[in-house]
Amino acid sequence: MKLDMSFPARKYKLYATWKRDMETMHLPFPREWSHTQFNLPPNWKEVALKKMDEVVNKFRSVKLFLDICVKCGACTDKCPFFLGTLDPNNMPVARQDLFRSVYKRYFTLTGKIFRGFVGAEELTEETVELWYTYFYQCSQCRRCSVFCPYGIDTAEIMIAAREVLTAIGLSPRSLTEAIAKCETIGNHMGIPPAALLSAIQFAEEEIKEETGIEVKVPINKKGAEILYVPPSADFFGGPHWGTLKGVIKMFHQIGLDYTISTYASEGGNFGTWLGYEHMKKINRKLV
Ligand code: SF4
Ligand code: SF4
Known part of the structure:
Protein backbone atom coordinates (compact mmCIF):
# COMPACT_ATOMS: atom_id res chain seq x y z
CA MET A 1 0.00 0.00 0.00
CA CYS A 182 -33.32 19.33 16.93
CA GLU A 183 -33.05 21.48 20.03
CA THR A 184 -35.42 24.16 18.71
CA ILE A 185 -37.86 22.57 16.22
CA GLY A 186 -37.64 19.02 17.56
CA ASN A 187 -35.74 17.01 14.95
CA HIS A 188 -32.55 17.13 12.88
CA MET A 189 -34.36 17.83 9.61
CA GLY A 190 -36.24 20.80 11.13
CA ILE A 191 -39.66 19.40 10.27
CA PRO A 192 -42.40 21.17 12.28
CA PRO A 193 -45.36 19.11 13.62
CA ALA A 194 -47.77 20.17 10.82
CA ALA A 195 -45.29 19.21 8.07
CA LEU A 196 -44.58 15.90 9.79
CA LEU A 197 -48.29 15.16 9.89
CA SER A 198 -48.53 15.89 6.13
CA ALA A 199 -45.59 13.57 5.44
CA ILE A 200 -47.28 10.71 7.27
CA GLN A 201 -50.56 11.32 5.45
CA PHE A 202 -48.64 11.29 2.19
CA ALA A 203 -47.12 7.92 3.16
CA GLU A 204 -50.62 6.57 3.85
CA GLU A 205 -51.76 7.68 0.37
CA GLU A 206 -48.74 6.09 -1.34
CA ILE A 207 -49.31 2.81 0.51
CA LYS A 208 -52.95 2.84 -0.65
CA GLU A 209 -51.82 3.40 -4.27
CA GLU A 210 -49.16 0.68 -4.07
CA THR A 211 -51.11 -2.01 -2.24
CA GLY A 212 -54.77 -1.00 -2.33
CA ILE A 213 -54.79 -1.32 1.48
CA GLU A 214 -56.05 1.56 3.61
CA VAL A 215 -53.62 2.19 6.44
CA LYS A 216 -54.12 4.74 9.22
CA VAL A 217 -51.07 5.79 11.24
CA PRO A 218 -51.97 6.61 14.87
CA ILE A 219 -50.57 10.09 15.55
CA ASN A 220 -50.04 11.41 19.11
CA LYS A 221 -52.26 8.62 20.46
CA LYS A 222 -52.41 8.66 24.26
CA GLY A 223 -51.88 5.32 26.01
CA ALA A 224 -50.44 3.48 22.98
CA GLU A 225 -48.30 0.48 23.89
CA ILE A 226 -45.38 1.55 21.71
CA LEU A 227 -44.04 5.00 20.78
CA TYR A 228 -42.28 4.60 17.45
CA VAL A 229 -39.55 7.21 16.97
CA PRO A 230 -37.77 6.96 13.62
CA PRO A 231 -34.88 9.20 12.61
CA SER A 232 -36.44 12.32 11.10
CA ALA A 233 -34.78 11.63 7.72
CA ASP A 234 -37.35 8.84 7.35
CA PHE A 235 -40.09 11.48 7.00
CA PHE A 236 -38.21 13.34 4.33
CA GLY A 237 -36.96 11.46 1.31
CA GLY A 238 -35.45 8.35 -0.25
CA PRO A 239 -34.11 5.90 0.57
CA HIS A 240 -35.28 6.50 4.16
CA TRP A 241 -38.83 7.18 3.02
CA GLY A 242 -39.11 3.53 1.91
CA THR A 243 -38.11 2.44 5.43
CA LEU A 244 -40.91 4.50 6.97
CA LYS A 245 -43.49 3.05 4.60
CA GLY A 246 -42.18 -0.48 5.19
CA VAL A 247 -42.47 -0.06 8.95
CA ILE A 248 -46.00 1.38 8.69
CA LYS A 249 -47.06 -1.58 6.50
CA MET A 250 -45.56 -4.09 8.94
CA PHE A 251 -47.11 -2.46 12.04
CA HIS A 252 -50.49 -2.43 10.27
CA GLN A 253 -50.18 -6.08 9.27
CA ILE A 254 -49.32 -7.33 12.77
CA GLY A 255 -51.95 -5.09 14.41
CA LEU A 256 -49.47 -3.27 16.68
CA ASP A 257 -50.78 -0.75 19.20
CA TYR A 258 -48.32 2.07 18.42
CA THR A 259 -48.18 5.78 17.85
CA ILE A 260 -45.91 8.31 16.16
CA SER A 261 -45.45 11.62 17.96
CA THR A 262 -45.21 14.90 16.08
CA TYR A 263 -43.22 16.28 19.04
CA ALA A 264 -40.83 13.44 20.00
CA SER A 265 -39.85 13.16 16.36
CA GLU A 266 -36.14 12.34 16.31
CA GLY A 267 -34.71 8.86 16.79
CA GLY A 268 -31.20 9.87 15.73
CA ASN A 269 -28.66 11.81 17.75
CA PHE A 270 -26.11 14.04 16.02
CA GLY A 271 -24.86 15.02 19.48
CA THR A 272 -22.98 11.70 19.39
CA TRP A 273 -20.42 13.31 17.08
CA LEU A 274 -20.22 16.67 18.83
CA GLY A 275 -19.86 15.91 22.52
CA TYR A 276 -21.47 14.54 25.64
CA GLU A 277 -23.51 17.63 26.58
CA HIS A 278 -25.55 17.78 23.37
CA MET A 279 -25.71 13.98 23.10
CA LYS A 280 -27.39 13.90 26.53
CA LYS A 281 -29.62 16.88 25.76
CA ILE A 282 -31.05 15.25 22.62
CA ASN A 283 -31.40 11.92 24.39
CA ARG A 284 -33.35 13.55 27.24
CA LYS A 285 -35.97 14.73 24.75
CA LEU A 286 -37.15 11.14 24.46
CA VAL A 287 -36.80 9.70 27.95
S1 SF4 B 1 -3.69 2.10 18.89
FE1 SF4 B 1 -3.37 -0.07 19.38
S2 SF4 B 1 -3.14 -1.08 17.39
FE2 SF4 B 1 -2.84 1.10 17.05
S3 SF4 B 1 -0.63 1.42 17.20
FE3 SF4 B 1 -1.48 1.81 19.24
S4 SF4 B 1 -1.34 -0.14 20.34
FE4 SF4 B 1 -1.07 -0.60 18.15
S1 SF4 C 1 -13.19 4.74 14.97
FE1 SF4 C 1 -12.47 6.44 13.68
S2 SF4 C 1 -10.26 6.06 13.42
FE2 SF4 C 1 -11.19 4.11 14.10
S3 SF4 C 1 -11.66 3.00 12.20
FE3 SF4 C 1 -13.52 4.13 12.79
S4 SF4 C 1 -13.40 6.06 11.66
FE4 SF4 C 1 -11.34 5.16 11.65
Missing part, protein backbone atom coordinates in the same frame (compact mmCIF):
# COMPACT_ATOMS: atom_id res chain seq x y z
CA LYS A 2 1.51 3.35 -1.07
CA LEU A 3 0.82 6.31 1.21
CA ASP A 4 -0.23 9.62 -0.32
CA MET A 5 2.21 12.07 1.26
CA SER A 6 0.45 15.06 -0.31
CA PHE A 7 -1.97 14.68 2.62
CA PRO A 8 -5.09 14.74 0.40
CA ALA A 9 -7.52 14.71 3.33
CA ARG A 10 -6.33 18.16 4.41
CA LYS A 11 -8.61 19.77 1.89
CA TYR A 12 -11.66 18.16 3.50
CA LYS A 13 -12.12 20.64 6.32
CA LEU A 14 -15.75 20.89 7.27
CA TYR A 15 -17.64 24.18 6.95
CA ALA A 16 -17.91 26.33 10.05
CA THR A 17 -20.95 26.57 12.31
CA TRP A 18 -23.22 29.54 11.67
CA LYS A 19 -23.00 32.23 14.38
CA ARG A 20 -26.76 32.07 14.89
CA ASP A 21 -26.57 28.29 15.60
CA MET A 22 -23.71 28.82 18.05
CA GLU A 23 -25.96 31.28 19.91
CA THR A 24 -28.98 28.95 19.77
CA MET A 25 -26.97 26.05 21.15
CA HIS A 26 -25.13 28.24 23.71
CA LEU A 27 -21.78 27.16 22.27
CA PRO A 28 -18.68 29.00 23.51
CA PHE A 29 -17.35 32.00 21.56
CA PRO A 30 -20.20 32.63 19.10
CA ARG A 31 -18.71 34.59 16.18
CA GLU A 32 -18.35 34.71 12.42
CA TRP A 33 -15.63 32.27 11.31
CA SER A 34 -14.86 29.90 8.48
CA HIS A 35 -13.02 26.62 7.92
CA THR A 36 -10.02 28.59 6.65
CA GLN A 37 -10.22 31.51 9.10
CA PHE A 38 -10.90 30.31 12.64
CA ASN A 39 -10.88 33.72 14.38
CA LEU A 40 -10.00 32.02 17.64
CA PRO A 41 -10.63 33.91 20.88
CA PRO A 42 -7.51 35.48 22.49
CA ASN A 43 -7.44 33.00 25.40
CA TRP A 44 -8.09 29.92 23.22
CA LYS A 45 -4.96 28.07 24.35
CA GLU A 46 -5.74 28.46 28.04
CA VAL A 47 -9.35 27.31 27.44
CA ALA A 48 -8.24 24.32 25.33
CA LEU A 49 -5.71 23.09 27.90
CA LYS A 50 -8.20 23.54 30.74
CA LYS A 51 -10.76 21.46 28.84
CA MET A 52 -8.13 18.86 27.96
CA ASP A 53 -7.20 18.57 31.62
CA GLU A 54 -10.89 18.10 32.44
CA VAL A 55 -11.58 15.39 29.84
CA VAL A 56 -8.48 13.30 30.47
CA ASN A 57 -9.15 13.31 34.19
CA LYS A 58 -12.91 12.80 33.92
CA PHE A 59 -12.76 9.93 31.40
CA ARG A 60 -10.21 7.49 32.80
CA SER A 61 -10.40 5.31 29.70
CA VAL A 62 -9.22 8.25 27.55
CA LYS A 63 -6.20 8.84 29.80
CA LEU A 64 -5.42 5.13 29.74
CA PHE A 65 -5.71 4.97 25.93
CA LEU A 66 -3.40 7.97 25.59
CA ASP A 67 -0.81 6.34 27.87
CA ILE A 68 -0.68 2.74 26.66
CA CYS A 69 -0.32 2.80 22.85
CA VAL A 70 2.86 0.88 21.90
CA LYS A 71 2.82 1.97 18.22
CA CYS A 72 2.55 -1.62 17.05
CA GLY A 73 0.77 -0.48 13.90
CA ALA A 74 -1.98 -3.11 13.98
CA CYS A 75 -4.66 -0.43 13.56
CA THR A 76 -3.03 1.53 10.74
CA ASP A 77 -4.86 0.07 7.75
CA LYS A 78 -8.17 -0.61 9.51
CA CYS A 79 -9.81 2.79 9.18
CA PRO A 80 -12.16 3.30 6.21
CA PHE A 81 -11.11 6.96 6.06
CA PHE A 82 -7.45 5.96 5.76
CA LEU A 83 -8.23 3.34 3.11
CA GLY A 84 -10.24 5.92 1.16
CA THR A 85 -7.61 8.70 1.28
CA LEU A 86 -4.28 6.91 1.97
CA ASP A 87 -3.49 10.01 4.00
CA PRO A 88 -1.20 8.87 6.86
CA ASN A 89 -2.89 11.28 9.28
CA ASN A 90 -6.05 9.22 8.85
CA MET A 91 -4.41 6.13 10.35
CA PRO A 92 -6.12 5.63 13.71
CA VAL A 93 -2.84 5.78 15.62
CA ALA A 94 -1.82 8.98 13.80
CA ARG A 95 -5.22 10.53 14.48
CA GLN A 96 -4.80 9.70 18.17
CA ASP A 97 -1.23 11.04 18.14
CA LEU A 98 -2.41 14.49 17.07
CA PHE A 99 -4.11 14.64 20.47
CA ARG A 100 -1.65 12.45 22.37
CA SER A 101 1.38 14.59 21.51
CA VAL A 102 -0.22 17.67 23.10
CA TYR A 103 -1.41 15.61 26.09
CA LYS A 104 2.17 14.40 26.56
CA ARG A 105 3.62 17.91 26.41
CA TYR A 106 1.34 19.43 29.04
CA PHE A 107 0.17 16.53 31.21
CA THR A 108 3.06 14.05 31.54
CA LEU A 109 6.38 14.45 33.32
CA THR A 110 8.45 12.94 30.50
CA GLY A 111 6.74 15.20 27.96
CA LYS A 112 7.36 18.30 30.05
CA ILE A 113 11.06 17.47 30.44
CA PHE A 114 12.05 15.73 27.18
CA ARG A 115 9.52 17.37 24.84
CA GLY A 116 10.15 16.31 21.20
CA PHE A 117 12.27 13.30 22.23
CA VAL A 118 9.16 11.54 23.54
CA GLY A 119 6.80 12.83 20.85
CA ALA A 120 5.45 15.76 22.88
CA GLU A 121 4.26 18.78 20.86
CA GLU A 122 3.33 22.37 21.67
CA LEU A 123 -0.29 23.40 21.21
CA THR A 124 -0.28 25.91 18.36
CA GLU A 125 -2.81 27.27 15.86
CA GLU A 126 -1.33 24.87 13.28
CA THR A 127 -2.05 21.95 15.64
CA VAL A 128 -5.63 23.13 16.07
CA GLU A 129 -6.01 23.27 12.29
CA LEU A 130 -4.87 19.65 12.06
CA TRP A 131 -7.25 18.71 14.88
CA TYR A 132 -10.19 20.34 13.10
CA THR A 133 -9.24 18.59 9.85
CA TYR A 134 -8.66 15.05 11.10
CA PHE A 135 -10.77 14.65 14.24
CA TYR A 136 -13.96 15.08 12.22
CA GLN A 137 -12.79 12.53 9.64
CA CYS A 138 -13.42 9.80 12.21
CA SER A 139 -16.97 8.46 12.14
CA GLN A 140 -16.49 6.85 15.59
CA CYS A 141 -17.19 3.45 14.01
CA ARG A 142 -14.71 1.77 16.43
CA ARG A 143 -13.42 -0.67 13.81
CA CYS A 144 -9.80 0.12 14.70
CA SER A 145 -10.32 -0.78 18.36
CA VAL A 146 -11.26 -4.35 17.38
CA PHE A 147 -7.78 -4.85 15.88
CA CYS A 148 -5.81 -3.09 18.64
CA PRO A 149 -4.23 -5.62 21.03
CA TYR A 150 -4.88 -3.17 23.87
CA GLY A 151 -8.43 -2.32 22.82
CA ILE A 152 -7.57 1.36 22.38
CA ASP A 153 -10.73 3.05 21.20
CA THR A 154 -10.00 5.96 18.85
CA ALA A 155 -13.68 6.91 18.94
CA GLU A 156 -13.54 7.55 22.66
CA ILE A 157 -10.41 9.67 22.25
CA MET A 158 -12.10 11.61 19.45
CA ILE A 159 -15.21 12.32 21.56
CA ALA A 160 -12.94 13.82 24.23
CA ALA A 161 -10.90 15.68 21.61
CA ARG A 162 -14.02 17.19 20.04
CA GLU A 163 -15.07 18.41 23.49
CA VAL A 164 -11.84 20.43 23.47
CA LEU A 165 -12.52 21.80 19.97
CA THR A 166 -16.08 22.72 20.95
CA ALA A 167 -14.76 24.52 24.05
CA ILE A 168 -12.73 26.90 21.84
CA GLY A 169 -15.66 27.45 19.47
CA LEU A 170 -14.66 25.08 16.63
CA SER A 171 -17.48 22.77 15.59
CA PRO A 172 -18.55 21.90 12.05
CA ARG A 173 -21.84 23.04 10.57
CA SER A 174 -22.66 19.54 9.33
CA LEU A 175 -23.30 18.61 12.98
CA THR A 176 -24.41 21.84 14.60
CA GLU A 177 -27.03 22.79 12.01
CA ALA A 178 -28.88 19.52 12.63
CA ILE A 179 -28.43 19.73 16.42
CA ALA A 180 -29.67 23.34 16.55
CA LYS A 181 -32.80 22.29 14.61
